[in-house]
Amino acid sequence: MASSFYPEGTVRALLTTELVTEATRAALQARLNAPPYTPQFFDPATYALLRAVAARLFPQPDRPEPIELAPALDQRLLAGGSDGWRYDVMPPDREAYRLGLGGIRESAQAMFQQDFERLSPEQQDAVLQAVQDEQAPGDAWQTVPAGRFFEELLAELTDTYYAHPLAQEEIGYVGMADVPGWTRLGLNETEPREPEANR
């Protein structure tokens, strides 16, 4: 299955044009050209687990190099950043992620007697589904509410994924071409810099 209805390369091409302001170009190109990342907050084993979880929440078989979602989370937790609020039932973010990822590890063992990373994609999905449904086994879920943890993890990785220029290209979003403004904005009205869908 094709990853997108929209032609490949549109956003990358747009970014080199004068249709994009300097501030916008700088933000998007930093994500497009992100260098390889070494975790600084998570230990290597937990980071590997996080990457394996991210690969199921955002499977990207259509991309030779997947959009990496773990670095932004590792960086945020290292810096102590916040989005302005937290569910009161959740421990502070750093603790919540350590506990929650530990819970996924524990649930994988309880359900399939195996490390999460070594499970088949279907088994991994079954573990994650159980966490989302608050049905996952494991003591960790006594200290961090499974459903809220899953929601927070998913929401954060989703933000990171759809902030990436290639994910924005995938959904046909070209709002980053912000220099000229839009004059054709009604139903079925597009401008030349808006790609047509192939379907």
Place this chain on the structure above:
Amino acid sequence: MPDEEILEEGIVNPVETEIQDPLLRSLVAEGAEPAGTIVPQPAPLEIPLPAEGVDCIVIGTGAGGAPLLARLAMAGLKVVALEAGPWHDPKKDFATDEKAQEYLFWNDERLSAGQDPVAFGKNNSGIGVGGSTLHYTAYTPRPQPADLHLHRDFGVGVDWPFGYDELEPYYEELEQFLGISGPTPYPWGAARRKGYPLAPLPLNGAAQLMQRGCETLGIRTSPAANAALSARYYQEGVGWREACTNRGFCQAGCSTGAKASMDVTFLPLAAAHGADIRPNSYVTEIERDASGTITGVVYEQNGEQQRLRCRHLFLCAGAVETPRLLLLNALALSSGHVGRNFMAHPGVQVFGTFAEDIRPYKGIPGALISEDTHRPKDADFAGGYLLQSIGIMPVTFAGEVARGRGFWGQRLRDYMRQYNHIAGINILGDCLPHADNFLELAEEKDARGLPKPRVHFTNHENEHRMNAHAEKLMRRIWEAAGATDIWAFQRSAHVIGTARMGLSGDDAVVDANGRAFDVPNLYICDNSVFPSALGVNPALTIMALALRTADKFLESQK
């Protein structure tokens, strides 16, 4: 040590010093302090005390602080505004990118409790010179007169201490000053003396679809009133502001100056009249003399503590930071109502997928409005709501899909590929005050060592019924417009209350003029003083209250 560095006598510093050592803390708590224990004394504050004070300090530069600041400066008073965040140059700094613009949100962590925990940050809280108006959608409908007397009409909530006629001249002034674009005549509410100064902004795809669905069902709609310019407009103290280019990023900061955020309207006006606006100035303490009169504030600026003296203080930090500052400083607490009456607008959104190309990122997000639901005939609840179309930015939308639908994996990617074909409608409805909805200080501290705010919020029967009524109606509108895969995202929008205005210091924090009942030179002016939530976006009313509070204050000084 030079004399001016000695803490002035008679200044009360009510912030309790936290004892970090657990053993010592338990000893002090037991009141049994054994001989020989050295109790660490807090180091005396060494803050340069300026030789002069100012007439007025305004804390916060959003919709509450900025208009007030301008009014006071224009009256010739010496005024300083203290803003916690930086001063941006939107034309150069603002990216058309949601992630890059996150610095516009108040991102210090708040704890959200209750059965319907409220999202803060980008949902409703701002920082920077201009406050939340930097990322408000600039929807500027007026409330209808009945919104101010919910108790009189339904026997619930409380009424405002004055009627709509008190605010009307200010609405008119603001619409003309900001250059609000909107329909004339306006189809709902009281008759108006003046129409909007500019024609409405164009309808985007989502607005056209909502119009289509409503037409089929016999619901009246209209292009919305919005404080972005549909044509260039001349503004005193600012000059010409250019028309909106339909960039669609109002909620992540306007880079063209077309949107009437405070940094391109009231703040330059205030500065032109001598107001001193200090960015990166985070107020931690409000100081008083022995009689309880405020003498000044202590704030942190670029890592250094500063003190500024004043004759009058105007607190305009919003419905979370305003009560937090009052609680931290044990100030104006005699009514017992600081932090109470926390309300959040019911804001359920309904999305649908359409065959048509919508491209939701273009144009002002909510170009179409209906107020036919202000007092629905078949309502089983008090108050009412309005309807607005939504074209939504991609990252915000994806986050709502993740949280609201719980989609992940291939299913999420498949759904998100429909992005260009998805439109939404949302409501903004009245909310009642409830005893279990309140703000308090948590044990947990922020990076400055100050207690984080914890906000308890649970929707009650009235909000549930209103949301259910609205969701059903919005689903019908989308079905009539030809949508498939219709779903609802439950949310609370703006936060309101926590330092309400009223006729008596027994059940309100400030009087009808915005002045604290129990502190002679403290005024509060922001969304925290609203006695009821009003079924409309709050910014225009916050600004109207700001101008009125300034006028009442100036009259009292004559």
